[in-house]
Amino acid sequence: MNGGWRLSMLGIGLGVFGAVILGMSGYLMFGPQAETFREQGQLYAMDSLEIHPPRGQVYDRWGSLLAGNITVYEIGVNLYEVQDADAIARAVNGVLGADYYTIHRRASIAPAPDAVYVTLANYVAADKAQILIDYVNAQRDPATADPGAPSLAGLVFKEHLMRYYPETNLASNVLGFVNREGVGYFGIEQYYQELLAGESQIVPVPVDPNLAGDLPDVPPGASLILTIDREIQAMVEDVLDQGVEFYGAKAGTVVIMDPQTGEILAMASTPRLDLNEYWNYQEVYPGATPFNRAVSKSYEPGSVFKIFTVAAALDSGTVTPAFSYIDTGIFQIGGINIRNWNGGAWGQQDLQGCLQHSLNVCMAKLGELMTPALFYDYLNRFGFGRSTGIDLAGETTGLFRDQNSDGWYLSDLGTNTFGQSISVTVAQMLMATSAIASDGQMVVPHLVRAMVDGGRQYNFYTQYAGQPISPETADTLSAMLAISLESEASNALVPGYRIAGKTGTAEIPQPGGGYNRYSTHASFIGWGPVDDPQFLVYVWLEEPSSSIWGSETAAPLFARIVERLVVLMNLPPDAVRAGLAGP
Amino acid sequence: MANGIALIQAYRQAPWRKQLQGIGAFATVVLSVALVAAGYLSVTAAAARAGRAVQAAQGRILRLEQSNENLRTQLGILTSARVMQQRAEDLGFVPAEKSQLVYIQVAGYGGRPTAALAPTPQTAFNPALGLPREYTLSLFEWVQDTITLLAIQTGAERIGQP
Numbered sequence: 168m169n170g171g172w173r174l175s176m177l178g179i180g181l182g183v184f185g186a187v188i189l190g191m192s193g194y195l196m197f198g199p200q201a202e203t204f205r206e207q208g209q210l211y212a213m214d215s216l217e218i219h220p221p222r223g224q225v226y227d228r229w230g231s232l233l234a235g236n237i238t239v240y241e242i243g244v245n246l247y248e249v250q251d252a253d254a255i256a257r258a259v260n261g262v263l264g265a266d267y268y269t270i271h272r273r274a275s276i277a278p279a280p281d282a283v284y285v286t287l288a289n290y291v292a293a294d295k296a297q298i299l300i301d302y303v304n305a306q307r308d309p310a311t312a313d314p315g316a317p318s319l320a321g322l323v324f325k326e327h328l329m330r331y332y333p334e335t336n337l338a339s340n341v342l343g344f345v346n347r348e349g350v351g352y353f354g355i356e357q358y359y360q361e362l363l364a365g366e367s368q369i370v371p372v373p374v375d376p377n378l379a380g381d382l383p384d385v386p387p388g389a390s391l392i393l394t395i396d397r398e399i400q401a402m403v404e405d406v407l408d409q410g411v412e413f414y415g416a417k418a419g420t421v422v423i424m425d426p427q428t429g430e431i432l433a434m435a436s437t438p439r440l441d442l443n444e445y446w447n448y449q450e451v452y453p454g455a456t457p458f459n460r461a462v463s464k465s466y467e468p469g470s471v472f473k474i475f476t477v478a479a480a481l482d483s484g485t486v487t488p489a490f491s492y493i494d495t496g497i498f499q500i501g502g503i504n505i506r507n508w509n510g511g512a513w514g515q516q517d518l519q520g521c522l523q524h525s526l527n528v529c530m531a532k533l534g535e536l537m538t539p540a541l542f543y544d545y546l547n548r549f550g551f552g553r554s555t556g557i558d559l560a561g562e563t564t565g566l567f568r569d570q571n572s573d574g575w576y577l578s579d580l581g582t583n584t585f586g587q588s589i590s591v592t593v594a595q596m597l598m599a600t601s602a603i604a605s606d607g608q609m610v611v612p613h614l615v616r617a618m619v620d621g622g623r624q625y626n627f628y629t630q631y632a633g634q635p636i637s638p639e640t641a642d643t644l645s646a647m648l649a650i651s652l653e654s655e656a657s658n659a660l661v662p663g664y665r666i667a668g669k670t671g672t673a674e675i676p677q678p679g680g681g682y683n684r685y686s687t688h689a690s691f692i693g694w695g696p697v698d699d700p701q702f703l704v705y706v707w708l709e710e711p712s713s714s715i716w717g718s719e720t721a722a723p724l725f726a727r728i729v730e731r732l733v734v735l736m737n738l739p740p741d742a743v744r745a746g747l748a749g750p
Numbered sequence: 751m752a753n754g755i756a757l758i759q760a761y762r763q764a765p766w767r768k769q770l771q772g773i774g775a776f777a778t779v780v781l782s783v784a785l786v787a788a789g790y791l792s793v794t795a796a797a798a799r800a801g802r803a804v805q806a807a808q809g810r811i812l813r814l815e816q817s818n819e820n821l822r823t824q825l826g827i828l829t830s831a832r833v834m835q836q837r838a839e840d841l842g843f844v845p846a847e848k849s850q851l852v853y854i855q856v857a858g859y860g861g862r863p864t865a866a867l868a869p870t871p872q873t874a875f876n877p878a879l880g881l882p883r884e885y886t887l888s889l890f891e892w893v894q895d896t897i898t899l900l901a902i903q904t905g906a907e908r909i910g911q912p
Contacts, residue, residue, distance in 0.1 A: 218812070221819045230865030232826030236819040293820075328819055333826035376801030377794065382808050387815075392865045401831045616864065624868040663848070730848055737861075739853040747855045 213371045216382070220365035221328055223388035225342060225355060227397040228430075228616055234342055234356070234442075237331035240296035243286040244321045246278035254317030255287075262298050263288055274321070290329055290347065300324055332442040338400050340436050340459040341393070341614060343560065344445040352445075353458040355391065355614060357560035362389045362618065389620035394430035394613065399423060402731050403433040410724040411437055415712030416689075420460045421728060422593055426601040426694055426703040428629045429610030431557075436460040460707070462557060465565035465590040469673025470508070470525045470717070471690045472586030474644065477522060478603055479545035480533040482640040488647065491517045498528040501577030505531040505585075508672070523651040525670065530584035539580050543569035546583075548635035549599035550609065556630070557594045557612045565590040586673060587682075593705050596692060598632060603645060604667070604694040604703050606638040649697045659693055659722035661729045663740030668693025668725070670717040675710070686710050691721035695729070696741050704728055 195204060225234035242263075244255060256271035265288050273285045303319050305311045330345040343354025351360040365388035373379060403421050411419040420436040436459055440451045457463035480486045496512030498505045507513065507527050513520070521529035534542050546552070552567025567589055568575045582588040594612055602609040611630040618625045636644075648667035652660055659668050671690035674682035689711050694703040706721040706728070714720050732738075739747065761768055827833070887895070 221815065224822070226865055226867070228864045229862070230867060231829065231831075232823065235823035235826050237823045238816055238820040326813070326816060328816055331823050331827075333823060333830045334832070335830075337831060372805070376798040376805065379801035379804045381804075390867065392867065397831050401835075617867075619868045622868055623871050624866060626870060731845075734846055734848055734851065737853075739851075743853050747853065 212375065213373055216370045216372045217367060218370055218382070218385045219327070219349070219367045220385045220387045222330060222345065222349065222365070223363040223390040223619075225363075226390065226392045227338075227395045227400070228393060228432075229396065230392070231397045232333055233338060233393065233395070233397070234330065234332050236328040238293050238326050239289075239329045240291040240293065241286060241289045241325040241327065242291055242296060242299065243284055243323045243325070244274045245284055245323050246274075246276055246282055246321070249274055249278075249321035250318040251320070255319055255322060257317070258299060258302065258319055258322075259287055262295055263291060284323065293326075296324060296326075334397070335443060336439045336441045337397070337404065338395055338434070339439045339442050340461070341395060341400075341431075341434050341559070342442060343458070344440070344442045344448075346445065351560075353560055355393070355559065358558050359389075359391060359615070362620075363391065364388050386621060389618050391615050392617040392619070392624075394425075394432065394616045395434070396432045396735070399732060399735050400433040400435065402735060403728060404435045404439070406724065406728050406731065407435050407437065410706075410708065410720075410727070414689075414708055414714070414720040414724070416708040416710060416720070418460065418709040420593055420705070420707040421724075422461050422597060422705045423728075423732065424597050424601070424612055424703045424705075426604035426610070426700045427608075429598075429601065429612045430616065431612055431614050432702070434459070434461055434614070458561065459559065461593040461705075462559050463561040463563055463592075465563050465592050466688050466707075466709075467589065467673045467676060468586040468591050468596060468690055469671040469688060470585055471596065471669050471671030471692050472589070472591070473522065473525065473530050473584070474603060474648065474669050474692075475546065475549055475551075475599060476530050476533055476542070476584040477518065477647075478549075478636050478640060478644050479542055480537055481518075481643060482636040483537060483541050483545065485537045485541070486518060486533065488518050488643060491515060492529065492532060494526060494528050496528065498531045498581070500531050500535055500581035501579070503578040503581065505581045519647055519650060522647055522669070523654055525585075527585045531581040534580045534584035539570035539577070542580060542584070545635060548633060549602065550632060550635075551589070551591060551595055551599065553595075555592075555594045555598045555612055555632070558614050559594075562594065563592060565592055565595060567591075586671060593707060597703060597705055599635075600692055600694070600703060600705075602635050603641050604700045605641070607634045607636045607641040609633050609635055645694075645697050652693075655718075657722055658718060659691055659725045661695070661726050661733070663742065664695050664729070664733060664738075665697045665741055666693050666695040666729070667697050668722075670722050672715060672717040685715060687715040687717075689715070689717035689721040691717055691725045693725050693729070696738075696744070698741075701736060701738055702729070702732060704732070 195201065221236050224232060224236075227233055242259065249255065252271055252274035255274045256267050259265050259270045260267040270287055273287055276282055276285060299319070299322060303322055303324075306313075306316065306319060329347070330349075332339075332342065332344075339354075341354050343352055343356035343358075345351050345356050349364055351357040351363065356363065365386060368383065368385050370382055370385075372382075403423060407419050407421045410416070418437045422434045423432040424430065425432060436457075438451050438456070440448060452458060480490075481488070492515075494507070494513035494516045496507055496510065505527050508525060513524055513526055513528075516524070516526065516529060518529075520526070521533075537545075546567070546569070552564060552569075554562050554564050568579060570580075579588050597612050598609055601612075609632040611632050613627065613630065615627055617627060645667045648669055649665055651657075652666060652668055657668075657670075659670070660666060669692055671688070671692075673688040673690070674684055675686045675688060677683055687710065689708040691706045692704070694700045704725055706725045708717075708720050708724070711720040733740075738744075
């Protein structure tokens, strides 16, 4: 009985304690600060995970990888776990070559709630990171740990993906590059940025494992299959580089297109960048150097443009192939005198002679016969002065003025007919010429053949850009151009294959006005086989020093390319092809 | 009244019996609560383990996806044009010249096919077309089919009767 009051007191004490706990719980749950506590609790209940979907791959037409993703590492330190900042700085300096003092300073930061993790290096190649990972793992493993060895405790390795180009600088003008923020610059990477990048998502992840659920499916970026043929591209770049050096040109551009579909098989221009070291961009492309001259630089094409003047004259019925005139070597239009490339008079000439001898006087005469309205209507139909719609970033449209434009003079009609006072891009020239090469049908040049998204491949098909001339005109002009090359024993001829084409030598306009006669753009555009064109090749050399003439620089370079192209395309000589086709 | 007197009488004769009953009832409640708590803890712990496993698996999926990307690119590096060209040269191959080629016609050969990395929407597997009807049949449709089949069979038998 004596101990009864003690037990009672204990019971009362425990009861009061329990009541206080219950009371506090109730206060926390339903009191005035309950909402604040709940919000604070929510803050720590969820973590966030940023999921970056892998950027889509880029392949050539046969499935060879041109752009992919590679694993790299971010290396940092958990400041709470660092035991030996000196050892970490020495190791990172030794393996990565990073500055010792910077690393040491970062690894020595006193840990605090707002200073837990510090990045030491990012985008570290996997092989280098692996050296450090192996060392840290060896230290952690009791079997291999050396108690006397300097401690790298606290080092943290986070792997992530980085854009990588297995072919380094192959097709770099076409591909463009991606910076470390995942933004595409130039070429395909910029043009198809949204498709390739996919959509990053920030996903809330509950800290409470009971609430763990499926992460949302973040689809990777779409992959692209290009029209580019890697082997042809490599060959073209190789031959172009040799040509630029051999002819002493300041720069060069070569594009090969299928004139029936608009598929670009190869597109190369100088200079080219190792895309895995895109930070050298300013060094490789100083000043205003265009990344891809085929689409981003326009120029006065010169005589290659004559094919459109003749096409317009023939198609409009202004002249027929039987057209003839007396070439006196001079033709006055709009107050200026048009002269031939050699200043000479060529006497009696027909349309074939006009093309074969590349006579400026003849072209100006055709322009006058057509009238400005008709001539410029045809140039519009051929797509000059407009973007072609090629799927590459940075396309320019060139300078094109017609009779309704400000600053146009009648003299411009004369000079425009042989490719002066008008500037074009290689892409425009290819699109327009496809009409002549391929029965009057003009095709849009393009670089993407198919897109792979969500496990499905969506193939892109040929886009037609109109029919500026009739099939008859196209065939007639193709035949005339083929005869021109054969009659001149042109350097562009490739034995066994009938080729149609035209050279161009354009003087370069000077900033103060006038032209520099000794500094030219040398061009050649050609296609073949004439009866069933499989390739359309454009060659452009800027300011060749060995010769100013397109016939002596761009034309032989065209022939060298086509000789190797027909092998890579498995294209038999015309005679063999006729034999295989049977009776 | 008689019951109350009997209870008081019983308590006076053996007070421990009533105390034991009270303790027993309390212990039963405590034990029940403990059992429920233990069951709850066990289930919660299992769920937490499964949750952690899910989180770990999700992390592994992300790492494997990265690894796939990495391996695909490594393969691209190993088969890049420059590497393949070097390998061919090391094996003694030289580029074929135009004059060295012999062309033959192969019946039915349509040329080298371009890359097909995934099925097109037209050729992709369509479950509605690819699965047998038995797999997509509802119970109602099965009954309907069975009745129709029976009716056809019965009709056929009648027609077949002499």
